[in-house]
Amino acid sequence: MSRLVVVSNRVAPIKDGxxxxxxxxxxxxxxxxxxxxxxFGWNGEISASPELASETHGRITYATLGLTRRDYDHxxxxxxxxxxxxxxxxxxxxxxxRRDEYExxxxxxxxxxxxxxxxxxxxxxxxxxxxxxxxxxxxCRRLGIRNRIxxxxxxxxxxxxxxxxxxxxxxxxxxxxxxxxxxxxTEVDRQAFSDYIxxxxxxxxxxxxxxxxxxxxxxxxxxxxxxVPDEIQATAASYKGRRNLIGRTAAGEPCPTIISVDRLDxxxxxxxxxxxxxxxxxxxxxxxxxxxxxxIAPTSRSDVKTYQHIRQQLETQAGHINGRxxxxxxxxxxxxxxxxxxxxxxxxxxxAGIGLVTPLRDGMNLVAKEYVAAQDPENPGVLVLSRxxxxxxELNTALIVNPYDTVGMAEAxxxxxxxxxxxxxxRYASMMLSIRHNDLGRWRDxxxxxxxxxxxxxxxxxxxxx
Ligand code: ADQ
Numbered sequence: 001m002s003r004l005v006v007v008s009n010r011v012a013p014i015k016d017g018x019x020x021x022x023x024x025x026x027x028x029x030x031x032x033x034x035x036x037x038x039x040f041g042w043n044g045e046i047s048a049s050p051e052l053a054s055e056t057h058g059r060i061t062y063a064t065l066g067l068t069r070r071d072y073d074h075x076x077x078x079x080x081x082x083x084x085x086x087x088x089x090x091x092x093x094x095x096x097x098r099r100d101e102y103e104x105x106x107x108x109x110x111x112x113x114x115x116x117x118x119x120x121x122x123x124x125x126x127x128x129x130x131x132x133x134x135x136x137x138x139x140c141r142r143l144g145i146r147n148r149i150x151x152x153x154x155x156x157x158x159x160x161x162x163x164x165x166x167x168x169x170x171x172x173x174x175x176x177x178x179x180x181x182x183x184x185x186t187e188v189d190r191q192a193f194s195d196y197i198x199x200x201x202x203x204x205x206x207x208x209x210x211x212x213x214x215x216x217x218x219x220x221x222x223x224x225x226x227x228v229p230d231e232i233q234a235t236a237a238s239y240k241g242r243r244n245l246i247g248r249t250a251a252g253e254p255c256p257t258i259i260s261v262d263r264l265d266x267x268x269x270x271x272x273x274x275x276x277x278x279x280x281x282x283x284x285x286x287x288x289x290x291x292x293x294x295x296i297a298p299t300s301r302s303d304v305k306t307y308q309h310i311r312q313q314l315e316t317q318a319g320h321i322n323g324r325x326x327x328x329x330x331x332x333x334x335x336x337x338x339x340x341x342x343x344x345x346x347x348x349x350x351x352a353g354i355g356l357v358t359p360l361r362d363g364m365n366l367v368a369k370e371y372v373a374a375q376d377p378e379n380p381g382v383l384v385l386s387r388x389x390x391x392x393x394e395l396n397t398a399l400i401v402n403p404y405d406t407v408g409m410a411e412a413x414x415x416x417x418x419x420x421x422x423x424x425x426x427r428y429a430s431m432m433l434s435i436r437h438n439d440l441g442r443w444r445d446x447x448x449x450x451x452x453x454x455x456x457x458x459x460x461x462x463x464x465x466x
Pocket of ligand 1: 024026027154155225261262296297298338339340341345363364365366368370
């Protein structure tokens with residue numbers, strides 16, 4: 001059987017049970033843990049002279065290297081997170097473009113391909129993840145690497161009109177066409193990609209998801225990332241710590257909890273969510289003392305400027321809500337700015353009557369699926385979910401909200417707080433069906449089966465036309 005080589009921007013050797021914040025890390029780790037293989041990428045450190053190092057835990061060998069300060073600034077902070085991330089999340093207003101950062105991005109992709117090359121065996125299958133590494137396969141091909149190479153985009157793929165705001169979009173997406181298989185979270189993303197390729201570069205769509213562009217034939221398909229529901233359910237059920245972080249209602253009952261867990265990122269709609277919670281308290285005073293909102297949001301990319309700004313705004317808004325509504329014995333909002341172990345999160349999900357997941361844009365959003373999977377089937381909570389999360393395509397019996405509609409979200413929260421058990425059970429059962437159907441194993445197995453098939457026709461003389 002072919003060996004699996006996973007390439008992603010950030011690789012942190014993970015020992016079982018250690019916290020992993022970030023959907024890509026969770027998804028890739030759980031996928032590799034079963035099959036075994038190599039996980040290659042940046043070790044998260046800045047180094048004057050980066051050198052490749054490797055360590056093995058269980059069945060996974062982690063091959064990692066550092067980045068120079070300049071590469072970090074240009075490739076990671078710059079083009080990846082100050083240009084691509086905002087634009088792919090429809091925030092052109094937050095994006096900036098600098099040509100030297102794009103050159104740095106291209107050059108890091110080249111250097112990573114050069115470092116990976118000596119580790120490869122002839123029949124390895126290479127699975128590359130996310131927007132930091134769009135040009136990676138193109139660089140591999142230039143080095144003569146003929147292995148099958150697939151790419152999965154974890155974040156949304158926006159409409160072509162948005163994408164063309166990236167000045168070197170033609171060059172960037174030409175390199176994307178060097179992959180044998182390109183995977184997206186939803187059909188909307190795949191369609192937007194196909195529109196871009198047919199409209200902007202006059203690529204030709206063929207049957208079965210194949211496209212031809214720049215003289216190369218490749219496949220684009222949809223693979224919604226999933227979770228491992230039985231494991232989550234078992235972890236959540238066996239968690240013995242505090243489920244109800246704090247409160248008791250005036251009647252002495254455990255206080256119903258609304259829970260949100262996100263990386264601290266402007267795409268996650270945290271500020272809009274805080275405003276909706278305030279609207280709930282203002283419109284429905286009967287919930288005072290009878291609800292608590294727990295927002296867990298560890299900082300991420302804290303040295304990118306827009307992230308510092310969002311953090312300040314959230315702190316101000318959290319202080320405002322508690323200042324306005326808190327009582328000596330009731331704290332309406334708990335805002336925790338740090339990471340938590342997975343088992344603790346799953347236990348908290350199970351104890352929370354409402355999961356509030358309201359990104360402004362999200363490729364999928366694993367928290368939505370984790371929250372549902374963690375519920376007690378006999379007394380499940382309610383998921384309130386943004387229509388702009390990829391997960392809303394599958395979890396369509398959640399209470400679907402528009403995160404720009406503050407009053408609409410407050411109404412949905414009120415409805416969730418009052419929802420009868422029978423309705424909660426019906427909605428939960430339907431969501432669990434789709435979570436089980438599209439679980440993490442299926443995501444990995446479908447992608448890898450298609451990658452084997454998609455690259456099967458590649459000839460050693462195939463060239464990518466430029
Ligand atoms: P993210 O933007 O990181 O992922 P998400 O899918 O919600 O978003 O995944 C977050 C993961 O990190 C979840 O597994 C969650 O449990 C964990 N996590 C979050 N906060 C945590 C905390 N405080 N402590 C510990 N763990 C925490 C990107 C895309 C998403 C896409 C995923 C997977 O932006 O759209 O769903 O990749 O493809």
